[in-house]
Every structure is written in C-alpha cells, then in structure tokens.
Amino acid sequence: MSSVARVGILGYGFAGRGFHAYLLTHEPRLKLTAVATRDSDRRRQAEADYGVRTFETLEQLLTDGDVDLVIIATPHAVHAQQAVAVMDAGKHCVCDKVMCLTREEADRMIAARDRNGVLFSVFHNRRWDGDYLTISRALQPGLIGARRYFEIGNWKFGEPRTWRGRKAEAGSLMHDWGAHFVDQMLQLVPGKVTSVAARAQYDWPGLDIESYIGADITFENGVLYRIELSNRARLAKPHCYVVGAHGALRKDGVDPQEAAMLAGDIRSATEDPAHYAHVSTTVAGTLAEMRLQTTPGDWTAYYRNIADVLEGKAELAVTAEEARRGVRLLHAIEASAREQCSITFREGL
Numbered sequence: 001m002s003s004v005a006r007v008g009i010l011g012y013g014f015a016g017r018g019f020h021a022y023l024l025t026h027e028p029r030l031k032l033t034a035v036a037t038r039d040s041d042r043r044r045q046a047e048a049d050y051g052v053r054t055f056e057t058l059e060q061l062l063t064d065g066d067v068d069l070v071i072i073a074t075p076h077a078v079h080a081q082q083a084v085a086v087m088d089a090g091k092h093c094v095c096d097k098v099m100c101l102t103r104e105e106a107d108r109m110i111a112a113r114d115r116n117g118v119l120f121s122v123f124h125n126r127r128w129d130g131d132y133l134t135i136s137r138a139l140q141p142g143l144i145g146a147r148r149y150f151e152i153g154n155w156k157f158g159e160p161r162t163w164r165g166r167k168a169e170a171g172s173l174m175h176d177w178g179a180h181f182v183d184q185m186l187q188l189v190p191g192k193v194t195s196v197a198a199r200a201q202y203d204w205p206g207l208d209i210e211s212y213i214g215a216d217i218t219f220e221n222g223v224l225y226r227i228e229l230s231n232r233a234r235l236a237k238p239h240c241y242v243v244g245a246h247g248a249l250r251k252d253g254v255d256p257q258e259a260a261m262l263a264g265d266i267r268s269a270t271e272d273p274a275h276y277a278h279v280s281t282t283v284a285g286t287l288a289e290m291r292l293q294t295t296p297g298d299w300t301a302y303y304r305n306i307a308d309v310l311e312g313k314a315e316l317a318v319t320a321e322e323a324r325r326g327v328r329l330l331h332a333i334e335a336s337a338r339e340q341c342s343i344t345f346r347e348g349l
Contacts, residue, residue: 005092005310008034008067010058010082012042013162015096016073018262019125021050026266026300029307030069036061058082062089069119069306072096075169080105083120087112092119094306098179099323101171102331103349106324113320119309121316122323123302126180127187129255130297131240134277136188137295144244144281147189152181153214153228154254155236165207172334173200173210173229181227182326182333183318191221192347193329198336203232215333227333240277247281255297266299 007024009016012035024032035046036055043054055061061070062085069092072082080100086093093113099122100106113120126132138144154177163169164176172178195218203211214228228237240251253275260269277292301317308314329345336343 003311004029004031005068005307006031006033006066007069007071008032008036008061008065009046009071009073010036010061010086011073012037012039012046013073016071017042017045017049020071020073020094020096020123021046022261022266023125023300023303027303027307029311030303034061034065034067036065058085062086062091068092069094069310071123075163076101076171076175077169080109083109084112087116087118087120090116090118092310094121094123096123097183097323098122098171098175098330099320099327101175101327103324103328106320106327110320110324119306119316120320121306121309121318122320124180124183124318124323125299125302126184126255127318128298128301129180129184129257130271130294131251131253131255131277132184132188133295133297134251134292135240135242135249138242138249138277138279138292139188139244142244143279144242144247144249146245147223147242148245149223149243150185150188150225151228151241152184152226152239153230153237154181154239155228155230155233157234158231159204160207160209160231165204165209167208170209171330172337173213173231174198174215174227174333175330176229178213178215178227178229178333179326179330182329183322185217185225185227186322186325186329189219189221189223189225191219191223193345194218194220195342196329196332196336196345197342198333199340200337201232210337213333213337215336217329244281247279249277249279249292251275251277251294257297257299261299269297271296 070086198215201212212230242249256269271294305317
C-alpha cells in the first residue's frame, strides 16, 4: 500500500463527523477522501468540511470511491452486514463500537476478514482514556494489591435521541457507553468470566431503550466487576472505584478528550486536578493516602496504530477477536436483564 491510505467513512453523524473524520486529521498516513450517507445535508457538510467526494450508499462508495479503508459509523444493528460487504469488496475495515449485536454476526465479520486477507478492527478508543490508563498504571506495580472489586459507570440526564433510543437499532443502553466499559474490563481483569447478573429500568415514555442498566460480572478468580449506566441521573456517582487486596482507588470525572475534540482541539484536553484519583493503601505496612495525577489520554493513538499496521510496523491494538468476546458479554447482560436472572457465562464459545 502507498504511504497514504485513502479512507472512506460510512455515516456522517455524531460518530462519523465528530470522532472519525476529526481523528483522521491527526494521522498523516490516513487521508479522508470519501463519505457515504443517505442524508443530503450531511453529504454537503462533508464536502464543505473536507472537500471529499460523497455518495448516497455504501455500494456507490465501494464501486466508485477509490478507497483502501472504510470506517463504519452507523447504527449498531447494521454493522455486521456493512462490514462484510466492505471486506468482501477487498477493503480494509474499521467498525465503530459496538462491533455488532450477536456472536453469529461477529463470526461472519471475522470470516469475511479471513477470506479476504484484509485488516479489520473495532474502534475502542477508550482504551486510551486517561482514567483507564491511570487505573492500569495503579494496578501494574501492585499499588493497591491484587484486583478484587471494580465499579465503573456513566451517569447523566437526558432522553436518548435518534436511533440510540430504539432497541432494534442500538441493542441496549449497555451497547453504547457500556461497550467501552466491557472492553476495558476485559483488559483490566485476567481470567475467564463465569456469570452475569443484570437489571434494568425503563422510564422514558415512548422509548423501548433502558433508562438504567447495571450488570455484576463475576470472574473465575473471584474478581467482581460492576458496570452501571443511567440517563435519568441528575447527580453522578464516582466514575471509577477499585478495591485491591490492601488498598483502594476512587476517581471522579470522565476523560476530557471528547469535549476538547468537539471544540476543535483534542490536544487542549486537560484533566481537572480535582478529578485526580484518590488512593488509600498500605506501603511497607504503613497506611498511605495519595493522589495520582491522571495519565494523559490519547485517542489519536488508535488511528496511529491502524496506519502502523497497514505499513507492516505493528500488530493491531484492538482485534476483532477481543471485540467478539465483548459482544458475547453484552448479549449476556441484555439477556440477564430481560429474564431477570443470573446467567452462567461460558468463555470460548
């Protein structure tokens, strides 16, 4: 492949325009050259934003777009069929999270990658969140001891809009922000998941998407992990809470990169010192209280890795197999909440 890969984006809404198109501007080896969207206003917007060619459909993009890589930024329910079409056209593919809604869809996507010999990754940019990187750093040297219990959540107030408020297209509330939390969990906790117990509430008139969904995930090594999401919360709980064998960590605030990026300059993102992690632990048998300065997040690392892989310089940071494992867990969480029971989880299926 030439030193600059030509990139097309399918979908030019919040994710396509606000995240993917913008982040591509920070990687000179990837150049946005085409956008496909059925919305004529968004096609005009893409032309004005980046001077790209625009198309109404994916089929037109694949036929006439002259692209090497296609980024899928559409509702969750159509990711699988679109990704398979992209890869069967011989194009590399990045799919926005969540990868898809079922294990069977994930398997079809991976099979398309394998038979066509193309790159396929899922956009889990929040592996480069400052809070996640800070927790990872605190766990590695054993600052708080062996992992025992985690809580993470996103608490806000506001009715889900557009397709994100429709179960048939979104999957569940957990398939949005929760997809990132599940992905982070699987990186932070070694070992197999053994069970999932979830519960949900529905408080938005006329919407079938959850207003709250929470899940307790148990690992075979005894680690417990709680993930909670609410869009009916006027006040937030701490964003992250981690208990180790001899210490604990609490962190407030979400990563500031999104706000900075949407304002036009992701490099300007700064963490409020009030949100630095608070750690209480024992050091050489003595109780110690400390604040951990947040490790700076870097979402631009995702597409830097994609460019490195295309040049043969690196392995994928986010693989389809990792994303598939997350899809299975998300499906189990949704089923547990629906059936109001704990579900035994079998890894490797």
